[in-house]
Amino acid sequence: MQPTSSHPASATPGSSTPGTSGTSLDRLLGYQLRRASAVMMADLARELADLEMRPAEVTALLVIAETPGCSQTEVGQVLGIKRANMVPIVSRLMDRGLIDRERADGRSHALRVTETGAEVVADALARIERHEARFSSLFDTATLDALHAALPLIRGQRDDSDG
Amino acid sequence: MQPTSSHPASATPGSSTPGTSGTSLDRLLGYQLRRASAVMMADLARELADLEMRPAEVTALLVIAETPGCSQTEVGQVLGIKRANMVPIVSRLMDRGLIDRERADGRSHALRVTETGAEVVADALARIERHEARFSSLFDTATLDALHAALPLIRGQRDDSDG
DNA sequence: TATTGTTATACTCTATAACTATA
DNA sequence: TATAGTTATAGAGTATAACAATA
Numbered sequence: 001m002q003p004t005s006s007h008p009a010s011a012t013p014g015s016s017t018p019g020t021s022g023t024s025l026d027r028l029l030g031y032q033l034r035r036a037s038a039v040m041m042a043d044l045a046r047e048l049a050d051l052e053m054r055p056a057e058v059t060a061l062l063v064i065a066e067t068p069g070c071s072q073t074e075v076g077q078v079l080g081i082k083r084a085n086m087v088p089i090v091s092r093l094m095d096r097g098l099i100d101r102e103r104a105d106g107r108s109h110a111l112r113v114t115e116t117g118a119e120v121v122a123d124a125l126a127r128i129e130r131h132e133a134r135f136s137s138l139f140d141t142a143t144l145d146a147l148h149a150a151l152p153l154i155r156g157q158r159d160d161s162d163g
Numbered sequence: 164m165q166p167t168s169s170h171p172a173s174a175t176p177g178s179s180t181p182g183t184s185g186t187s188l189d190r191l192l193g194y195q196l197r198r199a200s201a202v203m204m205a206d207l208a209r210e211l212a213d214l215e216m217r218p219a220e221v222t223a224l225l226v227i228a229e230t231p232g233c234s235q236t237e238v239g240q241v242l243g244i245k246r247a248n249m250v251p252i253v254s255r256l257m258d259r260g261l262i263d264r265e266r267a268d269g270r271s272h273a274l275r276v277t278e279t280g281a282e283v284v285a286d287a288l289a290r291i292e293r294h295e296a297r298f299s300s301l302f303d304t305a306t307l308d309a310l311h312a313a314l315p316l317i318r319g320q321r322d323d324s325d326g
Numbered sequence: 327t328a329t330t331g332t333t334a335t336a337c338t339c340t341a342t343a344a345c346t347a348t349a
Numbered sequence: 350t351a352t353a354g355t356t357a358t359a360g361a362g363t364a365t366a367a368c369a370a371t372a
Contacts, residue, residue: 023225023226023229023241024225024229025222025225025226025242026315027311028291028295029203029295029298029299029307029310029311030200030203030204030206030207030294030295030298031222032310032311032314032315032318033196033199033200033203033314034200034203034204035243035314035318036196036200036314036315036317036318037193037196037197037199037200038243038363039317039318039320039321040192040193040196040197040317041193041197042321043193043320043321044193045338054337054338054339055338055339056338056339059188059194062186062187062188063186063188066186066187071353071354072353072354073352073353073354078186079188080198080201081339081340082340082341082342083352083353083354083355084340084341084342084343084354084355084356084357085339085340085341086354087354087355087356090354105348105349105352105353106347106348106349106353107346107347107348107349107352107353107354108348108352108353108354109353109354128191131193132191132192132193134320135192135193135317135320136192138313138316138317138320139313139316142309143309143312143313144192146305146306146309146310146313147192147195147309147310147313148190148192148195149306150301150302150306150309150310151192151195151196151198151199152189152195152199153301153302154199154202154203154298154301155195155198155199155202157202157206157297157298157301158202158205158206201340217360217361217362218361219361219362234330234331235330235331236329236330236331244362244363245363245364245365246329246330246331246332247331247332247333247334247363247364247365247366248362248363248364249331250331250332250333253331268329268330268371268372269330269370269371269372270329270330270331270369270370270371270372271329271330271331271371272330272331327372328371328372329370329371329372330369330370330371330372331368331369331370331371332367332368332369332370333366333367333368333369334365334366334367334368335364335365335366336363336364336365337362337363337364337365338361338362338363338364339360339361339362339363340359340360340361340362341358341359341360341361342357342358342359342360343356343357343358344355344356344357345354345355345356345357346353346354346355346356347352347353347354347355348351348352348353348354349350349351349352349353
């Protein structure tokens with residue numbers, strides 16, 4: 001319902017990727033998002049590999065570092081990870097001595113990053129910056145701004161339920 | 164290394180999403196991509212639910228419909244799904260009578276959509292269009308064009324290996 | 327020797343239901 | 350009754366290694 005939409009039916013004519021032969025799927029926003037996300041996830045996983053941390057664990061660690069004293073349910077809400085799925089993540093971070101628990105409520109724990117954890121956070125942030133730079137350098141400022149404005153709007157379309 | 168980048172450090176100030184409190188993760192392209200993709204995948208899965216088809220099966224069916232006579236390895240290459248993981252997908256499409264196999268090579272099969280499959284394709288395409296419209300309507304033409312130009316560039320950064 | 331389809335297997339992320347102990 | 354953490358379990362997607370039949 002826009003005036004004269006110009007998304008090409010056969011997408012990226014000048015693509016440098018030979019393997020991408022071009023399906024009608026290529027004109028779908030959701031499909032492009034999924035493929036692009038998979039590429040960045042794979043690159044991030046590779047960058048974090050010798051830290052022996054999975055992306056989900058690193059993001060949880062970063063949230064705890066930024067929100068000292070938060071509960072693991074709160075971390076899950078920020079990251080869109082369900083309570084039940086937070087358990088093994090927090091367990092692993094505990095086992096490796098990267099975070100610390102303190103009784104807060106009788107039923108909830110206050111999570112905090114340890115000194116070792118802070119070092120890992122610093123290392124992880126450096127790796128993430130390198131990883132991000134590899135991709136953001138593909139775009140000019142205007143395009144990057146457009147992406148950073150558009151993607152949160154898609155996120156906002158979810159209905160939510162548990163957390 | 165761009166002149167004056169203006170991606171906001173705290174992302175989308177005017178966001179209408181209360182749950183999105185705002186982490187430093189929000190300024191990461193990879194993270195935003197992952198979350199946005201998850202939201203669209205969940206919406207698509209919901210839209211396809213009463214077709215009793217998973218997103219991966221539907222995309223495979225669409226590729227077969229568009230490329231009659233293709234092998235299942237070729238479908239996998241287009242979709243970025245490994246040979247080994249194509250087996251259960253093709254099996255399910257066969258079992259439901261949506262596609263057809265014909266010996267092509269002695270070792271490869273030529274895949275084709277059946278009449279029933281063609282009906283499901285039509286239904287699925289209608290559902291996908293509805294799903295896409297829910298999200299593309301969030302953006303103006305310029306933003307949509309920017310997304311459709313940018314996302315394939317990210318996809319092109321992968322190294323590939325098997326397929 | 328390389329390729330197609332296949333089996334078996336494992337890992338990551340996600341989803342649901344139900345329990346406990348607190349509040 | 351509602352919430353935090355937990356357990357158990359299942360489903361998807363993806364990854365690797367190896368094998369048979371064929372080219």
